Amino acid sequence: MNKRLLIVAHAPSPNTLKLREAAERGARHPDIEAIDVTVKAPLEAGPDDIRACDAILLGTTENLGYMSGALKDFFDRSYYAVLEEKQGLPCALYIRAGHDGTGTRRAVESIVTGLSWHWVQDPLTLRGEWQDFFVDQVEELGMYMAAALDNGVI
Structure with missing residues (x-):
């Protein structure tokens, strides 16, 4: 049976959609065969999606020094519903930050700590003006998550 990677990422602009x-x-790299990938916007994802996954990759914009309202809504609707049953869930995060992303990172880390999810790496913060290499960094993160899940590392 394939393992499942859930990607929940807020993409309000063409760049964040990229x-x-x-x-x-x-995550769908051709060398990674035994992983099912589900991609949802935060307002479309919920507790059932978390229950069905073996790892989660979160993506958010920095909004007024905080995570996107959409990702916060996802956590608000899901937190208590999965609190007991998904402890230890491997997770990662990328932040598209126009400034420094510190407040956004702290906010998501606080919720993830409360959920007792397990960070597979430090959050990736894409700071400042848009850079095309941000796309490569996030693609690498998706590939890492799927490959690690496929190989039983996470």
């Missing part, structure tokens, strides 16, 4: 697509492209 990031979500890059995460999916990386």
Whole structure:
């Protein structure tokens, strides 16, 4: 049975959509065969999606020094519903930050700590003006998550 990677990423602009697509492209790398990938916007995802996955990759914009309202809504609707049963869930995060992303990172880390999810790497913060290499970094993160899940590393 294939393991499942859930990507929940807010993509309100063409550039952030490129990031979500890059995460999916990386996760669906042709060398990674035994992983099912589900990609959802935060307002479309919920507790059932979390229950069905073996790892989760989160993506958000920095909004007024905080995570996107859409990702916060996802956590609000899902937190207590999965709190007990999904402890230890491997997770990763990328932040598209126009400034420094510190507040966004702290906010998501606080929720992830409360859920007792397990970080597979430090959050990836894509700071400042848009850079095309952000896409490569997120694609690599998606590929890493799927490959690690496929190989039983996470």
